Amino acid sequence: MLRLDDHPSGRHFLQIPGPTNVPDRILRALDHPTIDHRGPEFARLTLEILEGLRKIFQTAGPVVIYPASGTGAWEAALVNTLSPGDAVLMFETGHFATLWRKMAARLGLEVDFVAGDWRSGVDPVVVQTRLAADKTHRYKAVMVVHNETSTGVTSRIPLIREAIDRARHPALFMVDTISSLASMDYRHAEWGVDVTVAGSQKGLMLPPGLSFNAVSDKALATSKGARLPRSYWGWDEIIASNRDGYFPYTPATNLLYGLHEAIDMLLAEGLPAVFARHRRHGEATRRAVRAWALEILCLNPDEYSDSLTAIVMPDGHDADIFRRKVLERFDLSLGTGLGRLAG
Numbered sequence: 052m053l054r055l056d057d058h059p060s061g062r063h064f065l066q067i068p069g070p071t072n073v074p075d076r077i078l079r080a081l082d083h084p085t086i087d088h089r090g091p092e093f094a095r096l097t098l099e100i101l102e103g104l105r106k107i108f109q110t111a112g113p114v115v116i117y118p119a120s121g122t123g124a125w126e127a128a129l130v131n132t133l134s135p136g137d138a139v140l141m142f143e144t145g146h147f148a149t150l151w152r153k154m155a156a157r158l159g160l161e162v163d164f165v166a167g168d169w170r171s172g173v174d175p176v177v178v179q180t181r182l183a184a185d186k187t188h189r190y191k192a193v194m195v196v197h198n199e200t201s202t203g204v205t206s207r208i209p210l211i212r213e214a215i216d217r218a219r220h221p222a223l224f225m226v227d228t229i230s231s232l233a234s235m236d237y238r239h240a241e242w243g244v245d246v247t248v249a250g251s252q253k254g255l256m257l258p259p260g261l262s263f264n265a266v267s268d269k270a271l272a273t274s275k276g277a278r279l280p281r282s283y284w285g286w287d288e289i290i291a292s293n294r295d296g297y298f299p300y301t302p303a304t305n306l307l308y309g310l311h312e313a314i315d316m317l318l319a320e321g322l323p324a325v326f327a328r329h330r331r332h333g334e335a336t337r338r339a340v341r342a343w344a345l346e347i348l349c350l351n352p353d354e355y356s357d358s359l360t361a362i363v364m365p366d367g368h369d370a371d372i373f374r375r376k377v378l379e380r381f382d383l384s385l386g387t388g389l390g391r392l393a394g
């Protein structure tokens with residue numbers, strides 16, 4: 052426990068991968084009376100947010116907003132596009148890829164999970180080989196976590212897209228950007244992604260509670276024939292209501308105030324400047340790690356994450372004991388090792 056009586060310092064330093072620090076501007080934006088979500092003021096808010104989100108995801112197509120954590124948007128991506136027994140290709144980049152795979156299996160999909168070492172991103176050569184061997188187009192989707200939050204490793208989405216194209220494979224391409232969107236360069240349309248999954252509490256600087264699906268025309272067309280059961284997550288009703296600025300069920304009104312503010316902040320700074328700032332901070336962190344003679348978990352410098360850095364604890368030291376001491380002495384929270392990387 053944090054001993055506030057011992058250390059009545061100023062702010063708590065929240066340095067976990069997410070939820071991230073919520074800027075004061077956004078905290079103030081949340082602090083407004085909740086309005087009628089069927090009224091005209093709300094419709095204006097929604098339409099401005101949807102226009103802003105298209106710039107953040109870099110797409111001209113629909114972006115669907117859910118009152119849910121990122122896990123909900125994972126489920127939405129699957130149930131809107133796939134049918135029971137469909138085969139999908141996934142990659143073991145770390146803890147989050149493993150969780151997404153578990154969800155896909157529970158939903159009745161047949162997952163081929165390419166083993167990984169939790170220190171590398173998805174290898175585009177393996178993508179091409181696996182898809183080229185799939186002559187009958189059994190795979191209906193290729194699913195990749197852009198920024199593996201458990202390892203600090205990114206997968207190179209444009210190279211994976213090229214690999215899918217070189218194999219001339221029609222599978223949908225789905226990407227989890229929950230810890231990369233609005234922190235690292237990401238282009239839904241230009242990179243040919245069919246469903247981008249995102250969440251509010253990381254790069255978008257909001258509290259937890261919102262998540263997103265950016266959807267390509269191809270994914271939308273596929274969804275018409277997809278037979279996994281869906282109701283709450285269905286894109287069609289949400290997209291139809293969104294046209295006039297509304298939602299089929301009660302949206303998270305105050306989080307949307309915060310999202311409007313976050314979009315303003317990101318677009319005022321400019322996405323290239325936002326990405327450069329994270330790159331600079333990421334590089335500063337990596338240089339500090341090297342100066343301390345510690346090891347960065349990510350093996351390939353081309354795959355370094357700029358939104359978080361995973362550091363290998365020296366032999367004989369437990370990360371959770373270290374984290375507890377850091378919290379007690381400096382009022383600073385660091386991320387914990389997840390899954391295979393616990394301790």
Ligand SMILES: *Cc1c(COP(=O)(O)O)cnc(C)c1O
Nearest residue numbers: 120121122147198200229230250
């Ligand atoms: C945080 C995170 C998730 C899980 O999102 P929740 O909001 O906890 O449901 C999934 N994938 C990645 C890459 C994440 O960083």
